[in-house]
Amino acid sequence: MTEGPVELGYVDLLLASAMLVVFGAVSVLARLGLERKLAVASVRAFVQLTVLGMVLLPIFAWQSPWPVLLWCVAMGLLAGREATARTQRSYRGMGWNSVLAMAVAGGGTAVFAQLVVLRVDPWWTPRYLIPLLGMILGNALSGVSLGMDRAMSLLLERRREIEAQLAVGATRQEVGRDVVREATRTGLVPILNTMSAVGLVSIPGMMTGQLLGGTAPVQAARYQFLILALIAGAVAVGTLLAVVLTVRVGLDAEHRLRVERFGDDATAG
Amino acid sequence: MFTVDFATDGLLWVRGPSGVGKSQLLRAVAGLVPHEGDVSLHGDPRGPLPAWRARVAMVPQDPPADDATGHQWVERVASLAHQQGREADDPIGIAEGWGLPEERWKRPLSRLSGGERQRLWLALVLSRRPDAVLLDEPTSALDGVARDAVAASLRGRLGLLITHDAALGEALATDVLELS
Numbered sequence: 001m002t003e004g005p006v007e008l009g010y011v012d013l014l015l016a017s018a019m020l021v022v023f024g025a026v027s028v029l030a031r032l033g034l035e036r037k038l039a040v041a042s043v044r045a046f047v048q049l050t051v052l053g054m055v056l057l058p059i060f061a062w063q064s065p066w067p068v069l070l071w072c073v074a075m076g077l078l079a080g081r082e083a084t085a086r087t088q089r090s091y092r093g094m095g096w097n098s099v100l101a102m103a104v105a106g107g108g109t110a111v112f113a114q115l116v117v118l119r120v121d122p123w124w125t126p127r128y129l130i131p132l133l134g135m136i137l138g139n140a141l142s143g144v145s146l147g148m149d150r151a152m153s154l155l156l157e158r159r160r161e162i163e164a165q166l167a168v169g170a171t172r173q174e175v176g177r178d179v180v181r182e183a184t185r186t187g188l189v190p191i192l193n194t195m196s197a198v199g200l201v202s203i204p205g206m207m208t209g210q211l212l213g214g215t216a217p218v219q220a221a222r223y224q225f226l227i228l229a230l231i232a233g234a235v236a237v238g239t240l241l242a243v244v245l246t247v248r249v250g251l252d253a254e255h256r257l258r259v260e261r262f263g264d265d266a267t268a269g
Numbered sequence: 270m271f272t273v274d275f276a277t278d279g280l281l282w283v284r285g286p287s288g289v290g291k292s293q294l295l296r297a298v299a300g301l302v303p304h305e306g307d308v309s310l311h312g313d314p315r316g317p318l319p320a321w322r323a324r325v326a327m328v329p330q331d332p333p334a335d336d337a338t339g340h341q342w343v344e345r346v347a348s349l350a351h352q353q354g355r356e357a358d359d360p361i362g363i364a365e366g367w368g369l370p371e372e373r374w375k376r377p378l379s380r381l382s383g384g385e386r387q388r389l390w391l392a393l394v395l396s397r398r399p400d401a402v403l404l405d406e407p408t409s410a411l412d413g414v415a416r417d418a419v420a421a422s423l424r425g426r427l428g429l430l431i432t433h434d435a436a437l438g439e440a441l442a443t444d445v446l447e448l449s
Contacts, residue, residue: 158335160329160331160332160333160334160335161333161335163301163329164329164332164333164390165345165346165349166301166319166322167299167301167322167326167327167328167329167403168322168323168326168327168346168349168352168394168397168399169319169320169321169322169323169324169326169349169351169352170319170322170349170351171319171349171350171351174349174350254300254303254318255300255318255319255322256300256301256302256303256318257301
């Protein structure tokens with residue numbers, strides 16, 4: 001009987017890769033034409049994960065907060081970028097608004113988790129901080145991008161109604177309130193759905209990892225609930241902040257509707 | 270660069286070929302688009318924009334056409350902070366004088382005809398008793414009788430008027446601004 005985690009060597013990875021050959025066989029037999037893409041994706045997955053492991057190794061070993069925090073900043077920047085790359089429209093400065101939302105939501109939540117919930121010592125212990133922040137940012141970025149996208153399209157769809165109200169003395173807060181509310185709701189619905197369905201069919205990724213790593217199921221489940229609660233809080237803060245910042249671009253300080261600032265291409269500055 | 274001062278009473282008829290920027294001029298006076306130049310009313314500079322727009326109200330060429338009813342829009346406009354404390358008339362009564370039945374205010378604006386929506390929105394704005402009005406083609410969707418009734422209500426008002434209806438312009442305007 002196997003006890004504790006199975007140590008994986010290169011031979012094990014080669015054996016697992018047999019399943020990639022199965023994928024390739026399916027592609028060839030069914031004439032899917034996906035062989036090239038499969039090759040590229042397989043190599044990328046292997047290289048990216050290997051590099052990640054090699055980078056995290058010294059960060060975990062260093063015993064200094066600076067490389068850990070530097071890595072966290074890099075994750076925040078990447079998440080902010082990724083959130084804006086997914087939207088249909090964009091505006092100047094959108095990338096920085098997204099990064100700011102990620103920094104406040106992800107940073108605040110991760111610090112809260114380390115200091116108050118887990119009380120790890122030192123608070124920046126990378127074994128906790130880096131995976132937690134990664135999970136939080138990964139989920140926050142979908143809320144942020146959904147919320148910003150919806151805010152821009154609502155301002156465009158309702159420009160007649162908004163401008164007619166501005167034209168009789170409405171402030172940008174008065175006409176922006178409903179847009180903020182609706183766009184934020186849009187960004188928050190997926191995490192609520194995830195929380196409602198979790199554990200019914202699949203075991204979530206983090207819990208799977210912990211079970212494979214030898215953690216007792218009840219402990220793994222508790223960790224999974226903890227991460228979901230953290231994610232929910234972070235998604236709420238990040239989405240609301242990103243939506244408010246976006247609406248303030250579409251409705252400027254002079255209470256003018258500036259939807260011409262929303263470009264159609266998906267490249268954000 | 271321009272200077273607009275509402276100094277004398279009456280409507281200034283803004284004329285010019287399509288695309289010359291008549292609507293943009295109105296929107297600039299309302300402060301709805303970035304622009305250079307000064308705008309004042311009886312010599313007082315424009316000041317903070319929402320307060321200005323409550324006093325100098327613009328009636329857009331395309332009024333809202335969403336799922337809210339006329340009654341809901343009346344409430345929404347009346348609840349705006351800068352509309353508080355202003356005396357107001359009954360918009361339904363105004364529009365009835367232009368042939369718009371009271372029942373139309375119970376329908377979503379999206380389900381009204383262009384002419385109905387135009388009268389409803391104009392009545393709503395005029396009922397707020399603005400000091401001046403910025404009218405962008407206020408009768409473009411109206412037929413003879415309704416158009417004449419609206420024209421009669423607009424006589425003697427202060428503000429800017431854009432219209433392709435030459436008879437309306439000549440009947441209402443005290444001055445003409447020709448853009449080219």
